[in-house]
Amino acid sequence: MILEPITPRVLSVRRLPNASAAMVRAYGGDPDKHRSLGLVTVDQDDPTYVALDEATKHAPIDVIFAKSFYAGAAHASGRLSGEILGVIAATEPEAIEAGLEALLRCLEHDACFYAADPKATVTVFPHVITSLGEYLSREASLAPGEPMAYLVAPPLEASIGLDAALKAADVRAVRVQTPPTETNFAAAWLTGELAECEAAAVAYAQAVVEVAASPRA
Amino acid sequence: MSESGRWADRCVRRLDEPDRACTRTVAVVSSSAVSRTRQLISALRDALGSAEPLPPPPEVPEVPAPPARVYTPRPEKHAFAAEAAKHTTALVGIGHVGTRYATDVVLQFQAELAVAHEAVDAELPDDWAAQQGFLGLRTRVTDHREFLLRPDLGRRLDDASLELLRARAIKQPDVQIIVADGLSAVACMGSGKALHDAVAQACQARGLSVGTPVAARFARVWLEDEIGQEVGAKVAMILLGERPGLGTGDGLSAYVVYDPKLGNTDGDRNMISNIHARGIPVADAAARLASLAAGMIAQRTSGVRLDLARLGEASERTPRPPQVRQKLVGS
8 A cells, every 4th residue: 555654663662760960961961951762763764853852842841862773663672662762861850851753753653764675675754844953953954843745755756756756845954864874775955845845745645656666767 | 542742841840849940841732642653654554555454553652731830939038139129120139940940930020122113013013104294204224124134224214204304394493203113113103293293293382393293214323414405404303212121112212412413422312201101291301301402502402511410300310119010921
């Protein structure tokens, strides 16, 4: 079934209510204000970046660490590794709880890859963030609250898709990650009016589906 | 789930956690329970003609709205600060919640800043001078933005106004009074006319002749030099809206100079500020300005060379009662 959502699997969720200062520092946090941590691993990296950003909208947390793993979830280092480790940090454990709640809700109901062909051998992430949180807005050098299309697909599909998205809508590219990335996907962040971001995401998804159906056209 | 989360920075203190610092809470506006991206992709799927129906999406849990929190400062522990706060509108003794301000302090600050912004942004209508019975003059400034950026242009009359002043104004008065917008047209429109009339009356009561009432648009303080010089006044006095402070967009200042001429400096001027309902009332200000003008004419000087001790009431240094801070927000 094409364009069926592939719900991300959350492989582990752990809290560190009082993390050691050296550990916090090593993961990019500030031990003075980041005493509590929440750690998640998920088998889809890009939905997790979106979910981490979502968490910053619901709780006074900072995303101090988020990195994708080489070669993706299909080649994970362990049963719980998935393809990303995300770490949120706050002063108080209850902020971490609120952040994790928002993060998990986003992963379950919102951000996910979609099957671009009937057997889901090609997947696409044509996600529209209607309102950026603190994390991705900083990463994208945009203002919190601006919309952004977060588009990911395998290398060639992503290239064709990006071209289609840029032609279909009045958007500008904030960041384009050409392959290879850690997971060997390719990504693009586009911004513009919300309706334009939506049109770009739809055009991207459609282009990826089309390439998946006829790769040698 | 909705992504249209909106920031709302609120200072909050929970009753059950007295020592807790402010917490940032976020108001989440749930417009739709279903993900926007999932809706879009589902529609695309239909458009591409996929016949098989999707399994129903999982139930989205209710996202509770954050509680509306108001952080109030702890009971004031510092007697000195509390006492000091009674004597000033300055922000002292306002307490704190953790490391931050209490909610009402923040709201009051924002409201007062808005009053100040509004006063700076306001413009004197073109026909205001005529309506109030003033001779309307303009400076070399052409628009409001230029007025804010080019103080030098606000200190000189444009050619048309100079002609008008030469043709219409009374020559050689003892005192030339000028009403002007300055940095707060709101203040000028509010009490400019009243202060002008009161000062003119007070001057005449002292036997001083008063020049033609003029009102200048986009004017700075030093404009009084050119106008005073043109009409040959002994003393020039400009009454203009002062740079708004927090919560005071309606304050007028008066700058008085003896022997007005281009090239005078601020050292040649005397001034009275904070002429508004919560500061110096118009009637008090008018009496002091008239005695200041009379003193300048008697001593033939102004500014730092003026001997204030010989002015009598204008030099009075009795402390006036503390200003009362206007509460703009809340109950």
